[in-house]
């Protein structure tokens with residue numbers, strides 16, 4: 001998965017984060033990518049935090065979609 005900003009032709013940083021679905025609490029594989037310049041910045045940290053707080057796994061996302 002990609003988060004944050006990745007500029008064209010920029011090197012990507014791959015990292016792992018502990019991510020849990022906010023609905024069913026299932027742990028999801030936390031392989032993430034972001035741009036080299038963005039990685040480690042304050043806005044990166046904030047974005048990662050809010051990403052974790054709002055993340056839904058594929059199953060829960062589908063559930064929400066069909067409930068509508």
Ligand SMILES: [Zn+2]
Nearest residue numbers: 021024057060
């Ligand atoms: Zn879920």
